[in-house]
Amino acid sequence: MIQIKNIHKYFKTKEKVLHALQGIDLNIEAGKVFGIIGRSGAGKSTLIRMINLLERPDQGEVIVDGTDITKLSVDELRKLRHQIGMVFQHFNLLNSRTVLDNVIYPLRIAGVDKESRKARALELLKLVGLEDHVHKYPRQLSGGQKQRVGIARALATEPKILLCDEATSALDPETTQSVLALLNEINQKLGITIVLITHSMDVIRNVCDEVAVIDGGKIVELGEVVNVFLHPQHSTTKALLSESGVDADAWKLFSDNVHGDVIRLTYHGVAAAEPLLSHISRELELNLSILQGSVGKIKDTPFGQLVIVVNYPEHTPAEQAKAKMKAFFEEKNVDFEVLQA
Structure with missing residues (x-):
């Protein structure tokens, strides 16, 4: 489904050139929940934004369903992005629009007719448990409810892939668990591929099938969550587990x-x-x-x-x-x- 081949990314500042991603290779199977974990500055946000080309690689290929999307035209890339939803850390909702209108918005941009887009939005708000909040505004919602709106909006165009950029890091532990349960339900019901980034091993443990540990722009450990969690090999993985209360040594x-x-x-x-x-x-x-x-x-x-x-x-x-x-x-x-x- 998603192949990332030999990806390199550089950021230039006045003082130096930062090699943010250094030869990343990943294969993400369709229908899986795939986690990318690392500390701040490790390169995980840059990496997930490669999948919909919000960040373009300086070298390498990003292949989705057999197509190298780095070679697509502007119009082709716009169409592809309808197949890739994204959930953000700080919700990114339109505060002047109701919950319903926030979910309708991407459907309006996609040219869906008025009746169909409203029906689709109501269906999704029911899926995320907000059918009783359709006429509220974001300021009237809790953090967890806002993120549920963000998830419904990301699913509006029926994407094959859902990207979650630190989707739970702004939430309290109880709300985090409810949002992770929702993502797991969406994965099982819709068969959608989910790629998420996080700094928390607890998030990885609760929802992911496979995980890549990134440090200094490189993948330092990769595999099924059960194996990585129970048999960590790299010092970064062990440190992240220890920070979540799991010290194998x-x-x-x-x-x-x-x-x-x-x-x-x-x-x-x-x-x-x-x-x-x-x-x-x-x-x-x-x-x-x-x-x-x-x-x-x-x-x-x-x-x-x-x-x-x-x-x-x-x-x-x-x-x-x-x-x-x-x-x-x-x-x-x-x-x-x-x-x-």
């Missing part, structure tokens, strides 16, 4: 006082509910203690992660017991990683 605080093998177990889906530790400890007569643990949900997938210390019985060779334990967990689709031996 917290067990190291106790490492000097540990006697035995330190093992990380990661499981998701059905395995998250099974009493695996009690089973293996009885079967192999292991002494187990938990150094660190967490449970939760990544989008719709329950997960758990434990860091345990294992001491083996004296009558069984340690390597033999470890091999049996590893085989047991792998059979149960639990990732088994020796952190310290």
